[in-house]
Amino acid sequence: MIAIDTNIIIRLLTRDDVKQYEKAYTLFKKHYVFMGDTVILETEWVLRFAYEFTPTQIAEAFITGLFCLVNVHISQPMVVTQAIGWHQQGMDFADALHLASSQQLKKFYTFDKKFQASAKLITDREVLSH
Numbered sequence: 001m002i003a004i005d006t007n008i009i010i011r012l013l014t015r016d017d018v019k020q021y022e023k024a025y026t027l028f029k030k031h032y033v034f035m036g037d038t039v040i041l042e043t044e045w046v047l048r049f050a051y052e053f054t055p056t057q058i059a060e061a062f063i064t065g066l067f068c069l070v071n072v073h074i075s076q077p078m079v080v081t082q083a084i085g086w087h088q089q090g091m092d093f094a095d096a097l098h099l100a101s102s103q104q105l106k107k108f109y110t111f112d113k114k115f116q117a118s119a120k121l122i123t124d125r126e127v128l129s130h
Helices: 006-014 018-030 037-049 055-067 077-088 093-101 113-122
Strands: 033-035 072-074
Touching: 006 018, 006 037, 006 055, 033 037, 037 055, 037 077, 037 093, 055 072, 055 077, 077 093, 093 113
Parallel strands: 033 072
Antiparallel strands: none
């Protein structure tokens, strides 16, 4: 199994550089691939800001473009899937991933009012200010 960086995923999904796309495709074709949580988080950020993907396009890229491949492994599939779902409903992806990653804990604190509001509307978790 190999681990990959964000730029490999971006080339595979966007095909914006033919040579790098072909190299990325070959990696995915020949290896079992591990995508770390931080790589997933950064990939969402790049797709959103550099390529102007919508939350729906990001979800499709992750779920149907990457996570459905039998050779792709992520450390927390249920957590990432939950975060993607919340992101599609309007929550910032990073906030959604933070919240989904901490579901086993009773409380989540932040100073971010927008995060608190979206968590209250979208999830059943209470995000508190301290």
